[in-house]
Amino acid sequence: MIDGLDQDRIRDAVGRAEERTAGEIVPVVVPRSDDYEVAVWRGVGAATLVVLTGVLLTLQFYDGWGLGWLFAPWGVALSVLVAGTVGGVLARYVYPLQRLLVESDRLDEIVHRRAMQAFVEEEVFDTRDRTGILLFVSLREHRIEVLGDAGINRQVEPDDWANVVARIQRGIQNNNLTDGLVEAVEMCGGLLERKGVDIRPDDENELTDSVRTPGREADDE
Template sequence: MAGSLAKALTPEARARLARVVARAEAGTSGEIVVMVSARAGAYRSLVLLATLVAALVLPWLLIALTSWGAAAIVLAQAALVAVILLASQSERLRLALVPRRLRSARAREAAQRAFWSRGLSLTRSRTGVLLYLSLAERHAEIVTDLGVLREVSPAAWDGILADLITALGRGEIESGLTAAIKAIGGRLTERLPAGPDDPDELPNRVIVVE
């Protein structure tokens, strides 16, 4: 999925999404930023840990279950390490070694970091909203600033996020993001309607991180 990011979000698709963001913001003081990341983490340290554990456990299993000599056990241990490290070169297989809860936690952390590093906390009324999507982890997150948090409960976004992940599973990234942006804009318009002089403080372009 991560490798298809450029194909799924072509420059034309990103331009269309930017226009969707602009329209979604038209009726609200909220500021929506969309970020799509190929992955939230590489997880290489976890693979190394799994390799170490497997290499330590295997000899004891072979000693208990076989009559192999020391040389054969060492060769089996080396082969197991080589197979795991080779398999881990595939992002899909590497992610399969990582518990889903940890993948989701890593994506949430990445969304929080992006919120602060991209300046979403600097709007005049603290109404920044980040829609973050990590393709490798198949995880979506909405991070909001204090002005939005006071008016909209975090649970209010759950359905929007679930629909986005469902669309992602079908390979419909652009249409899923479009629907999510529109739904976020509708919710913000209800709770944080635009004032007479609300500026457009954050860029509408989609941020893509390969």
């Protein structure tokens, strides 16, 4: 999805929005905010537990001739080993399962931390009037964060960004993140105008208008 971004359209949208207000909009899109090793181990544990329970029930109640290998110690060990391996692989590569194993609140916390990291790494704070705005999209988690610097937060409430977030989410759901980001950036410009984040006569473009994609080489989804 990152490779499909239309950099020029997003850059132009940021430029147009910033012509109307003092806000400096920084879009950042990452494939994921964490490697989620905890999900892998939970997948291993859950699969092992399920299969081991099934093996024990089979040993207890099955009296046929077809599963003789399962009654040998190596059969039990092999079943558990295969189950753990499959569970770990599924938890690593099946992302809906991974999100389920990590849990929603934990995902929110991880993505928020990664957004704060991006705020610093992309120097969103480095504006004269502290009017930087981070639009942060973490694809694997299906999470979006909007973080404003001090000059923005004095005039814009956190809940005011809800429609901006919803528009990016709709773009992801429609498999068109470019449209989502372009329209979200335009909405940011309108919101800042309404909130009185006025542009100065000597305003300069302090942060580059391009969308940042750190980590795209690791896991482009």
